Amino acid sequence: MNEVNPHSSIAEQEIWTLLEEVKDPEVPVLSVTDLGIIRAVMVKALSVPKKDQEVLITITPTYSGCPAMDVISMDIRLKLIEKGYRNVQIRQQLSPAWTTDWMTEEGKSKLKAYGIAPPNPRQQYCTSDMFREEAVPCPRCQSYHTELISQFASTACKAMYRCLDCREAFDYFKCH
Amino acid sequence: MNANTFRYCLHLADNALVLGQRNAEWTGHGPVLEQDIALTNISLDLLGQARNLYQYAASLYNGFNKAEQQELADLIPRPWKSYNRELQEDDLAYLRDERQFLNVLITELPIGDWAFSTLRQFFFSAFQQLQYQQLEKAADPHLAAIAEKSLKEVTYHLRWSGEWVIRLGDGTEESYSRISKALKALWPYTGELFSRAAYEPSTDRMPTLEAAWMEKIAHVFAEARLEVPAGDWHQTGGKEGRHTEHLGYLLAEMQYLQRTYPNATW
Numbered sequence: 001m002n003e004v005n006p007h008s009s010i011a012e013q014e015i016w017t018l019l020e021e022v023k024d025p026e027v028p029v030l031s032v033t034d035l036g037i038i039r040a041v042m043v044k045a046l047s048v049p050k051k052d053q054e055v056l057i058t059i060t061p062t063y064s065g066c067p068a069m070d071v072i073s074m075d076i077r078l079k080l081i082e083k084g085y086r087n088v089q090i091r092q093q094l095s096p097a098w099t100t101d102w103m104t105e106e107g108k109s110k111l112k113a114y115g116i117a118p119p120n121p122r123q124q125y126c127t128s129d130m131f132r133e134e135a136v137p138c139p140r141c142q143s144y145h146t147e148l149i150s151q152f153a154s155t156a157c158k159a160m161y162r163c164l165d166c167r168e169a170f171d172y173f174k175c176h
Numbered sequence: 177m178n179a180n181t182f183r184y185c186l187h188l189a190d191n192a193l194v195l196g197q198r199n200a201e202w203t204g205h206g207p208v209l210e211q212d213i214a215l216t217n218i219s220l221d222l223l224g225q226a227r228n229l230y231q232y233a234a235s236l237y238n239g240f241n242k243a244e245q246q247e248l249a250d251l252i253p254r255p256w257k258s259y260n261r262e263l264q265e266d267d268l269a270y271l272r273d274e275r276q277f278l279n280v281l282i283t284e285l286p287i288g289d290w291a292f293s294t295l296r297q298f299f300f301s302a303f304q305q306l307q308y309q310q311l312e313k314a315a316d317p318h319l320a321a322i323a324e325k326s327l328k329e330v331t332y333h334l335r336w337s338g339e340w341v342i343r344l345g346d347g348t349e350e351s352y353s354r355i356s357k358a359l360k361a362l363w364p365y366t367g368e369l370f371s372r373a374a375y376e377p378s379t380d381r382m383p384t385l386e387a388a389w390m391e392k393i394a395h396v397f398a399e400a401r402l403e404v405p406a407g408d409w410h411q412t413g414g415k416e417g418r419h420t421e422h423l424g425y426l427l428a429e430m431q432y433l434q435r436t437y438p439n440a441t442w
Contacts, residue, residue: 061325063221064225065227093321130342152214156221
């Protein structure tokens with residue numbers, strides 16, 4: 001869901017590339033583009049020098065109460081200022097609501113390497129049915145022999161699992 | 177019409193904020209660490225929903241003309257009037273008095289024991305899911321977006337709290353007696369969810385909502401070996417700002433800092 005619009009300008013594509021350097025403060029291996037929370041990048045007045053170009057970035061929160069959103073907005077602003085953009089506006093948008101399906105494949109492999117099980121595709125499992133456990137492979141030993149400890153973990157976007165083979169507990173970035 | 181949207185927004189936000197604040201009292205006191213974290217994560221979600229709603233309410237108010245603002249004078253926090261700036265989300269959360277809060281009474285009741293808190297969350301989440309499903313189709317695009325976003329979170333809350341109701345109801349003698357006691361205490365507060373306040377959109381179909389809610393409750397209760405209580409007498413008043421004695425204490429704690437040090441930030 002993050003593919004750069006083929007009609008976007010070179011300046012916009014440059015900003016998409018810069019945003020890859022802005023990390024999620026809660027899961028620092030992921031960039032904001034890996035997460036899929038950047039919904040749009042627009043640059044107006046291309047003929048003027050960089051510092052006067054109007055940059056409009058639209059972001060969407062992962063969860064309503066995500067405390068990282070303010071930090072992320074600030075980090076994006078700082079990154080762009082560092083690269084010479086002075087006129088930056090960041091807008092939050094709630095609809096369409098963020099889904100883990102917007103996370104990039106690269107983001108998912110980075111998560112796994114970091115020890116967090118990446119989200120399963122939404123169509124596979126996203127239900128309010130009770131006492132149903134999702135088959136989540138252990139990010140360390142790849143075993144599917146795992147069990148849910150809690151649907152909520154260190155942050156709102158993760159659940160806590162335990163591997164019954166290597167006995168390690170791990171975070172699962174839950175499907176949303 | 178505009179004034180009603182503002183009131184309705186505050187009502188939805190107050191529900192989320194007050195229950196979020198209540199649940200947060202479990203921080204460090206849950207029966208096991210993972211469940212402590214689960215309930216306080218639900219708090220965080222509710223707080224986020226409340227923020228989105230207060231932000232929208234504040235932007236509505238700031239866009240109103242004098243006459244519309246006048247119509248809402250009863251809900252606007254007094255200390256803010258001396259600030260000489262636009263209304264903000266924090267003013268609405270931290271500076272309104274008890275009678276200006278429009279949350280349903282069930283959200284403000286003290287946390288009780290684990291059975292009481294999880295059963296309350298289950299009743300509320302089952303209702304919130306249905307309410308937001310209607311709101312998602314609302315004509316107001318801002319409210320529809322907030323509902324769409326919140327619904328995904330509510331789905332988790334409902335699942336988690338429903339599992340606890342079953343676990344406790346169909347558990348040991350002790351857990352069954354605890355949740356039965358909680359049910360008796362909470363039931364008279366459930367009817368208010370379906371009594372329409374004057375500011376609530378008339379497109380919300382309360383009887384349909386109530387029937388769907390009852391169905392959900394009955395389904396989980398059947399597994400939990402609990403019976404839906406018979407009595408249909410219900411407490412009301414919260415939606416109009418008439419609260420139990422418990423809300424004042426909650427607000428005193430939550431609002432202390434902003435009232436003592438106006439506009440403090442860190």
